[in-house]
Amino acid sequence: MIARVLAAASFAAAVHATHRRKGVAQEPYINHPLEVAQILAEHDAPEAAILAALLHDTVEDSGDDPEPVTLDALTARFGAEVASIVAEVSDDKSLPKEMRKALQVRLGPKKSDGAKQVKLADKISNLRAMVSAPPANWDHARRVEYVGWGGRVAAGLRGVNPSLEALFDETYRDAMTALAREAV
Numbered sequence: 001m002i003a004r005v006l007a008a009a010s011f012a013a014a015v016h017a018t019h020r021r022k023g024v025a026q027e028p029y030i031n032h033p034l035e036v037a038q039i040l041a042e043h044d045a046p047e048a049a050i051l052a053a054l055l056h057d058t059v060e061d062s063g064d065d066p067e068p069v070t071l072d073a074l075t076a077r078f079g080a081e082v083a084s085i086v087a088e089v090s091d092d093k094s095l096p097k098e099m100r101k102a103l104q105v106r107l108g109p110k111k112s113d114g115a116k117q118v119k120l121a122d123k124i125s126n127l128r129a130m131v132s133a134p135p136a137n138w139d140h141a142r143r144v145e146y147v148g149w150g151g152r153v154a155a156g157l158r159g160v161n162p163s164l165e166a167l168f169d170e171t172y173r174d175a176m177t178a179l180a181r182e183a184v
């Protein structure tokens, strides 16, 4: 288990080597999948979900690379279950952004248990970042809208991991409280 987890972490670190997070601090991107995987490990998620969490943005974010990461490559290296969770949590980047956001809300309930947990932990990480390290050019209203959308996506991911769902609820409340405080 530990060897596989570290292999996935190293693989993702290589893919994201030049990527940065959107926050003002421009943290290395790999901090995000590591956080998502840690959240899942701390909430007893299955190994396939933890590995998929480490790899969850490697396909989406390598599209412009000379050698993009493919689901086949992930299958060969980490197995079909991990690759299929990554596929389920990847957006179709050929669609416009607003449509992708709407689809995340609509398709959440249809996803596998593993994918639901990865998506929920992903939203926890993203809502935390929206408070602690928001993108420099996002105004208050846009951040509030983002957190609200995260809540709508999360509503369709319930019924699998109650302690993870409780952590999402707490994170959502904290984010909305922090944003409300900022507004006054």
Ligand code: ZN
Residues within 6 Å of the ligand: 032, 056, 057, 122
């Ligand atoms: Zn993510």
